[in-house]
Amino acid sequence: MTARAWLRLVIVGGRISYRALFNWTSPLMYIPTLLVSPLLGTLFFAYLGRYAGGRDDTFYVLGNGLLAVAGPCVFGGMMALANERRYQTLGAVLGTPAPRGAILVGRAVPYVGNGLFTAVVVTTLAALMLRVSIRIADVPGLLLAALAAAASCTAFGLALGAIGMRVRDVWVISNTVWVSLWLVSGANVARSALPDWLEVVGGLLPISHGIDAARAIAGGSPAAGLIAREVALGAAWAAIATLLFRTFERSGRRHAALDRG
Amino acid sequence: MEPAIEVDGLVRSYSATHGMVRRRRSTVEAVRGVSFQVARGELFGLLGPNGAGKTTTIKILTTLLLPTAGTARVCGLDVVADTRAVRTRIGYVFGGDRGLYDRLSGLDNLRYFAELYAVDPRGLRARIDEVLDLVGLGGREGDRVEGYSRGMRQRLHVARGLLHRPEVLFLDEPSIGVDAVAARELRAVVAHLVEDGTTVLLTTHYMFEADQLCDRIAVIARGSIVAEGTPAQLKDQVADDRVVEVQVFGIGEAEVARVRAITGVTSVIVEDHEQAQALIVHCERSLDVSAEVVAALDGVRVGSIATREPTLEDAYISLVTAAEDG
């Protein structure tokens, strides 16, 4: 396959597969699920924070604003693979000679963009509603942190989706992970305040280093190392996703498990 | 020239687990030593009842399933070792109405698979229009697939299988669940493809479809090929028979045994129809056993009786029942 065909598969194929497999493309679903819900979550935790009296609103706005990438990235990345099961198209896709790497990258790209978009919208609106000010000079850094979080989170979602090619109830995992992230990502509780093992789990899941980076940027500390860590974590999850995909593809051919309803 | 498809001693077994508490494993042999060859440009039919091993065979040939033993080559390429090269040369169409992205339009379904097959982007739209025309979906390609009828979905499946001009096309029960008119149009499309030089392997359990379309047929039952040849050759296998078909109402085991015991009768099959049953008795050509059959049916309500020449369907049914009894 030529480099051009590879790129087309990523860009054109990725765009079509997004419309085919993402359940929440219509504005009627997209806005409430991916924008309003995390925005309300931010308000909920900010008010909880005010009541508890520990942290200021900025802490919650940045934490939950970045956490907003989880909607499109965890769930979207998952749908991008697991929904093949719903339409029973996995056999048709795997029967093609298309390079699997290009299929995976193509499916990831729209969700990364989506994640960045939701993080920007939710953070901006929450900041306006709670009167939290963000310095213009910090914006590029915050965008970078959000992009890194979106990328690593999508890789994580794809790994879940690869599992979903084989396991029917992968939604159980994703839902639990999603709520767990409220706690372990450090969005609402400083990770250092958590028990050691939860702190470790949080550090292995996406977004937490991105949130640390965002808060460091707003606090005027260097954040490049934290962003790099989020990116490295994303690369690791991408490797896991690819490995799982290939493993399930291979074992599917061996055990006739493809397209089982 | 090498054959388009060469299958040699193909075996596929599945292991299944039973029971919730004590897990027991058992092995089911879906395909047990299948061999056949399909020449370039030929339309080859794999005919058999449900569960005979047709889909398993086709899944192995389309690289979606690994064989337990034996080899299969498509266009001279091994389906296990040269997977990607095989995939670029084949098209795969399966029956039923799943396997499409419901939320996308027919056009976008085709576009997506065109990318997956790396169809040249310059001629892409023209090629899509061409396959849409071929299957008769032109004009409806902009609609979402969720609104398509079964027949339209099936045509879209076929169009998708043809996008990259495959040398070999696999059609797995393409007319299943499709109405009679749509099935006839589908057969016309298949016939057209073969005229253009595409090799087609078709599985079906519709006799007349195989009879009408196929150059050669292999009858598969319980994982093995029980007969192979042109439709005419298969009919010849039962050409020495005469068939007596009796319409009966509520026949029992005892009566069937009595009919079977009549001298000259080679096989007896009971087919369930809506309100009645059809008793199909094969006997030697030189004998007319109608009278004996009616006598053996004493006590059973009998409808029409006809004596006729054997058809391909008779050949098929006697082959399959022989395999399943044995």
Next chain:
Amino acid sequence: MPRRLVRIWLLQVKQMSRSSFEMMGAVLLPLLFATLAFYVLRAGTHPHALLGASIGAGLMGTWSTVLFGAGSAIDHQRWQGTLELIVAAPTPLIVVLLSLTLATTTVGIYSLVATMTWGAILFGVPLDLVHPAAFLVAIPATIVALATLGLLMASTFIVLRNANALANTGEFPIWLLSGVLVPVALLPTWVQPVSSLLAPTWGVRALREAALGGSPWRAIGACVLCAAVQLALAAVALRRVERRARDRATLALT
């Protein structure tokens, strides 16, 4: 009618207990909510509020279960093609949905017990209740408050394709408005009247006052009253929604 209600309720509880999704959510989520609430509140200056946090987290779990239970039940029925059959059946839709919602709420009671136990064991939250009798009465009252509110929302799910996705959005507002963790008095003044119309707000208040001291019986009364209004509204909404769904053919997928 009550017998049919009970039978549908039993069937629904059975079906839910067979789906690992529902069970996992019901078992794990409340514990996560409680842990989250404890850590956020412990980080602050209100350590005495932890019993309130146990109760609040329990109700968060209950509400999630009601919301997702109703949403996914309707989605499932739609996918299985049984939603049309239910509407077509002679049993009024509201009876079917109420028993369905009550079933999810039953699982939700576990949520309250679990968070209080979890809090007591892991975080040393004291379990001494000021008005234990009122607390026991407040539990069913709050359950009914949540169930009838869930029913009201479920009536909108029937006309929508992805009810589950919308359920996502219904979690936080009710958590905020009913004051499960944050006292309603801290919210902007313009939302406070809305809060006081929601039956769960009074349920939360009843439970908190029964546990921590106050006048729980008044809150229980207000809770039951508001729940009755919610039920009446749900009945009206359902009748309209059902007609609309039949009109626009949104009951089935095909």
